[in-house]
Amino acid sequence: MNKETISRSLHSIKHLKGGDLFLKIGKPCIEIGMLKKGIMRGFVYDNDGNEITTHFYQEDDMIIGSYIPKTNTAMTVEALEDCEISVADYSEVMANVNKDQKITEIITNQFQKLNHQLQARLVSLLNLNSLEKYELFLKEYPSLINRIPHYYIANYLGITPTQLSRARKRFIDKCR
Secondary structure, three states, X not given: OOHHHXXXXXXXXXXXXXXXXXXXXXXXXXXXXXXXXXXXXXXXXXXOOOEEEEEEEOOOOEEOOOOOOOOEOOOEEEEOOOEEEEEEEHHHHHHOOOOOHHHHHHHHHHXXXXXXXXXXXXXXXXXXXXXXXXXXXXXXXXXXOOOOOHHHHHHHHOOOHHHHHHHHHHHXXXXX
């Protein structure tokens, strides 16, 4: 079996409807996915049971619930629109890292991308005002602004929908 066959044989295609869950918090992370079509969001619950959006996934993003296979998933991942995901057994994929150059490159690049997004999000939540958070969101997710409900964007940014509306207005005024 050649490397190309190994890469192709590891995955299958999964279709989700908007509102369907791909991963559920606290469940073992046995699947890894590459989003081919659609938008998804990752979320956790705060101490009061409110959903906190932690991440958005768009086309060509890797979807994982943990950096380590078979450990409990750190968040729930929900389809926000109909999605097509290339899914593989997480343990099998990781067993082929360093054996299959294509898999190694994909995993390395996607882990780096996730790490960058998480670091940018932490800086944003801790140091930026609502306009700066919105501008960073537009930079990180330029194609999502008209594809997802704005209350999810506000939730992700850690601001209220009213603060988001004001930030959007200030951004538009600034660009004129």
